Amino acid sequence: MIRTLFLLSVTLFTSITASLAADELTIQQIEQRAHLPGRAAGKKPLYKEVLAGTATKEQKQELLDLYLALAKAKPAKGSQEAWQKATATLVTAAQEIVRGEVKDGSNLQAALNCKGCHAAHRPVYAIDGTLVEDAGDFGTAAPPQFVKLANISKDKLSISVYAFEPHVETSFREEEVEADGVKSVRKVPVMETVQLLRQSQISLAYVRLFDSTGKEVKGDEVWNRLKPGMTLLRQTGSKQVDPVLLKLLSPEALILAPSILPSSPAEK
């Protein structure tokens, strides 16, 4: 049912826009004309006619016009530079076909990276029509965690911190059930994730300290800055902290990061 509605709305759309020149179309309308099946049932999308070699001269020209318009458009997502690159190869391939310089559509086929271009440039909308942003850098590394410095060992080789860790707890809930008029009590397992406070020891050989500008704190300065009782951030992944997160921190904030970080976030 949903599928039928979708096709219907697209059909309406294409018939309205069919009279517009390629230059006046939005990217969405160009995509519908070039890459979606046509109005008549069983008809191939325009690009497929061209790829199959069954397109008329007019259809080949139409595809070229659409790609020229696409190249001039500004995508709602992704860099304009990447867009220009992706669309230039389409224009070149369609031009070769219009001019009869190629035997088949293999160049166009190669240029038509539907998935790649959509991943880079096709915006994602929520059900209410608002734009959904990519996770970006935020998705490449888990954000640091707040920890409290509990102790610094006498030999200064290790520290211990308090941190919350998720823990799955199973409990049983009693439920009254009735079968054939007889009531009985049954135990039903209930799983719940709780955050437990844990103290853990960290060997200093495995961590490095950074300030909120991403600059590394080194040597004796580490001991001037680290004080038991203070709250700091601990980054567990080996990826650098997203600079967007660093901006949210106060100038005094410190980050413990794994020593395997290739370089400090500021030197990136």
Ligand code: HEC
């Ligand atoms: C050069 C980049 C690019 C290439 C290549 C590309 N697309 Fe798209 N396509 C887009 C963008 C950008 C959108 C989103 C338009 C919008 O909603 O603003 C889109 C949207 C669409 C849509 C949705 C249209 C609508 O009604 O919302 C379809 C269907 C589609 N593309 C099919 C294809 C197919 C099939 C291919 C490969 C044969 C392809 N596209 C290749 C950029 C591209």
